[in-house]
Amino acid sequence: MxxxxxxxxxxxxxxxxxxxxxxxxxxxxxxTKRDFTVDGQIEFVDSTGKSPVSPSWLK
Structure with a gap:
């Protein structure tokens, strides 16, 4: 190793x-294993485990 x-x-x-x-x-x-500047992304989910609709300010 x-x-x-x-x-x-x-x-x-x-x-x-x-x-x-x-x-x-x-x-x-x-x-993200292969990206050298971004270590990952956070996915916001509701209590059922589903991703909510993206807010308008993200578009």
Missing amino acids: PQRSVQQRAGYRGEAFVDKAVSDAGHVWND
């Missing part, structure tokens, strides 16, 4: 923290 640098380990811990915080809030964290 390849060794990870201190910076890589800190990055993975940061992503795990965000994933847990978003999940605890009842939303979905979608990580």
